Amino acid sequence: MLGLPKGEVFLVTWTEDWPKEFLLEKDRIQSEIGQYVVGIHHIGSTAVKGLKAKPIIDIAVEIKDFNDGKHCIAPLESLGYSYRGINILPDRHYFNKAEPRTHQIHMYQKGNKFLVEQLKFRNYLRSNDNAKMEYEELKIKLSKVNKHNKHKYADEKTDFISSVLAKL
Known part of the structure; x- marks a missing residue:
C-alpha cells in the first residue's frame, strides 16, 4: 500500500513492495535527470526492512550542484512530481x-x-x-497522538534521531 492523504499521519506494516517501488522510481528519475545525479538513495522508514512506516517512499537525490535542482523541475514534473521549492525543508529542493x-x-x-x-x-x-x-514504538505512539499533525509527529521524533546520530 502506498499513499498518505494530506494532513494525515498513520503507519502501516513494512512490505517487500517498498524497495521494489523505490527501484522502479529510481530508474525513472535517473532516466530523466541522470546528468545531474551523483546518487539516488532510498531513505526514511520505508527503507528499513520490517519497520512500520507512513506509506510514502522517501527518495534522496544527490546532485552535483544545488543550483542544478532548477534544471530538474520540469523533467520530474513529467514523472508526476510537484515541485514545492527550497523553503519547505532546509538545504533541499522538495518534490512530492x-x-x-x-x-x-x-x-x-x-x-x-x-x-x-x-x-x-x-x-x-x-x-x-x-x-x-525502540524507534517503531515511538513512531506508533506519536502517530496515535498526532493523527492530523505531521509536523508535530516529525518534530517529536527529533530527540530520538539526534541521540542516535550523537553515537555515530
Whole structure:
C-alpha cells in the first residue's frame, strides 16, 4: 500500500513492495535527470526492512550542484512530481507525487549534512534491531497522538534521531 492523504499521519506494516517501488522510481528519475545525479538513495522508514512506516517512499537525490535542482523541475514534473521549492525543508529542493502522496524527493547537493545524517540514521536502524524496535514504538505512539499533525509527529521524533546520530 502506498499513499498518505494530506494532513494525515498513520503507519502501516513494512512490505517487500517498498524497495521494489523505490527501484522502479529510481530508474525513472535517473532516466530523466541522470546528468545531474551523483546518487539516488532510498531513505526514511520505508527503507528499513520490517519497520512500520507512513506509506510514502522517501527518495534522496544527490546532485552535483544545488543550483542544478532548477534544471530538474520540469523533467520530474513529467514523472508526476510537484515541485514545492527550497523553503519547505532546509538545504533541499522538495518534490512530492500524487494525492494521496506516494513519493517524496529530497534533493540535496552532494555531501549535504542532512543527507549524510539521513543515510547514517537509516543504516544504523538497518543494522540495529533494538534501536529499530525502540524507534517503531515511538513512531506508533506519536502517530496515535498526532493523527492530523505531521509536523508535530516529525518534530517529536527529533530527540530520538539526534541521540542516535550523537553515537555515530
